[in-house]
Amino acid sequence: MSTPMTSEFDGKQHDQATPVNEFVETNPEYYARTFRIIGEQTGxxxxxxWAAALLGPVWFGMRSLWKWGLPFVLLEVFAYIQIARGWFGDLGAEALDRIVQIEGTLAFRKEQLAAAIEKQAENVPVFERAIASLEQAIIDIQAEAVAAQAAGMKxxxxxLAMLVLVKIVQGLLANSILEKRYFNWLSDRSLASGLSTSRxxxxxxxxxxxxxxxxxxxAFPGRFTTLAQFPTTDRIRRTAIEWVENFFNWVTEKGDWLFSVITTGIRWVLDNLELIFVDTPWVVVxxxxxxxxxxxxxxxAAIFAAAFLAYMGFLGFWEKAMTTLALLGTAAVLSIIIGIPLGLFCARRPRVYAVIRPIMDFMQTMPAFVFMIPVIAFFGTGKPAAVVTT
Known part of the structure; x- marks a missing residue:
C-alpha cells in the first residue's frame, strides 16, 4: 500500500515542479525547494x-525585477565610488586648487603692499594683515588636503563594507522577491520568466x-570632461534651432486654413459664453x-460660493472673473467635444490607445506655459490661444 502513496506524492511533486521549471529555467530543484520553504514560513x-549576491543588480535585471534592481544599482555604484575614491582618487585635489587660487591673490596683495610701502601709505598694516590671513589660509588648506588624503583608506x-552589506541584503531578499514574482506569473503568464540572452x-x-x-x-573628477558636459557644439545647436524654426514656419504656412477654422470655432463659443457670463446682469449669474x-x-458650499462672488464683486473683479470663467468654459466644452469621441475610439482600438496614452501622459507632466510656444506660433496671441493652452 505504500507504493501507490509514494507514486502519488511523487506525481504531485512533479506537477508542482513543472511550472517552476518553466519559470526559472535554471536550477529548478533549488528554487522549487526554496519556494516551498518560503511558502511554509509565516514571517x-x-x-x-548566492547568484543574486554575487551578480547583484545584474541578477535582478536578468529576472526582470528592475523594481528592486535599480535601487541596488544606485547603492552599489555609491559603494564602488567610495572604494575608487579611497584607493585611487586624489582626495586633496580640490584643496590644492583652492591653494593655487589663494596664492594668486596672495601675490597680488604682496604687490600692493610693496607699492604701499614705497609710497609710505597709511594702509600698509591693512595689506600686512590681509597677507598674513591668506598665508594662514594656505597653511590650513594644506593641512586639510593632507587629512583628506590620509582618510582615503577609511x-x-x-x-567596501557598504558593498558587502548590499550584497548580503540582495542575497537575502532575492528568493523571496522571486517567489512573489513566481506566483504573479502563475496568474499572468504574460510576465517575463526564465532567462534570455537579451535580458x-x-x-x-x-x-x-x-x-x-x-x-x-x-573618483577622478576633471579628467574626462565629456562625462560632465554633453558633447555638443554651437553648430549643432544652431542647426537644431534652424530646423525647429523651419518646421514651425512650414506648419503655420500649410495649416493656416485649419488654424483659422479652429480659431473661428473657439471665438464663436467664447463670444457666446462671454455674452452669458459678462453681459448678463450679475444678479442672475x-x-x-x-x-x-x-x-x-x-x-x-453655496454659502462659500456666495462669499467668494461677493468678494470679487466688491473689489471690482467681477467682469474679469466672468471673462476667465468664459475662457474656462470654452476650454471645457472643447475638451468634451474632442475627449469623449477620442476616448470611445481608443476604447475600441487598443492600438490607437497604445499610441495616445504615452502622449497624454507626457503632456500631463508638462506645465501649461510649455504649450504656449507652439500655440502662439500656430494661433497667435489672444483669447483663442489662451483657450487652447488651457
Missing amino acids: FAWTFN IALAG TLSSAGFVLLTVIVSVVHY ASFIILLTALSAGRR
Missing part, C-alpha cells in the same frame, strides 16, 4: 541566493556602464451659480 524566510574600507546582456551592459562611468567621473452649487454640493 520572513531566511534563505540566501573611505575605501567604508565603501542578460542588456542588464550586464547597463550595470557595467553605470558603474564604470560613475566611478570614473566621481450669481444666483444661478449659487443655486447650482447648492444643488450639487450642499448649502455650506
Whole structure:
C-alpha cells in the first residue's frame, strides 16, 4: 500500500515542479525547494541566493525585477565610488586648487603692499594683515588636503563594507522577491520568466556602464570632461534651432486654413459664453451659480460660493472673473467635444490607445506655459490661444 502513496506524492511533486521549471529555467530543484520553504514560513524566510549576491543588480535585471534592481544599482555604484575614491582618487585635489587660487591673490596683495610701502601709505598694516590671513589660509588648506588624503583608506574600507552589506541584503531578499514574482506569473503568464540572452546582456551592459562611468567621473573628477558636459557644439545647436524654426514656419504656412477654422470655432463659443457670463446682469449669474452649487454640493458650499462672488464683486473683479470663467468654459466644452469621441475610439482600438496614452501622459507632466510656444506660433496671441493652452 505504500507504493501507490509514494507514486502519488511523487506525481504531485512533479506537477508542482513543472511550472517552476518553466519559470526559472535554471536550477529548478533549488528554487522549487526554496519556494516551498518560503511558502511554509509565516514571517520572513531566511534563505540566501548566492547568484543574486554575487551578480547583484545584474541578477535582478536578468529576472526582470528592475523594481528592486535599480535601487541596488544606485547603492552599489555609491559603494564602488567610495572604494575608487579611497584607493585611487586624489582626495586633496580640490584643496590644492583652492591653494593655487589663494596664492594668486596672495601675490597680488604682496604687490600692493610693496607699492604701499614705497609710497609710505597709511594702509600698509591693512595689506600686512590681509597677507598674513591668506598665508594662514594656505597653511590650513594644506593641512586639510593632507587629512583628506590620509582618510582615503577609511573611505575605501567604508565603501567596501557598504558593498558587502548590499550584497548580503540582495542575497537575502532575492528568493523571496522571486517567489512573489513566481506566483504573479502563475496568474499572468504574460510576465517575463526564465532567462534570455537579451535580458542578460542588456542588464550586464547597463550595470557595467553605470558603474564604470560613475566611478570614473566621481573618483577622478576633471579628467574626462565629456562625462560632465554633453558633447555638443554651437553648430549643432544652431542647426537644431534652424530646423525647429523651419518646421514651425512650414506648419503655420500649410495649416493656416485649419488654424483659422479652429480659431473661428473657439471665438464663436467664447463670444457666446462671454455674452452669458459678462453681459448678463450679475444678479442672475450669481444666483444661478449659487443655486447650482447648492444643488450639487450642499448649502455650506453655496454659502462659500456666495462669499467668494461677493468678494470679487466688491473689489471690482467681477467682469474679469466672468471673462476667465468664459475662457474656462470654452476650454471645457472643447475638451468634451474632442475627449469623449477620442476616448470611445481608443476604447475600441487598443492600438490607437497604445499610441495616445504615452502622449497624454507626457503632456500631463508638462506645465501649461510649455504649450504656449507652439500655440502662439500656430494661433497667435489672444483669447483663442489662451483657450487652447488651457
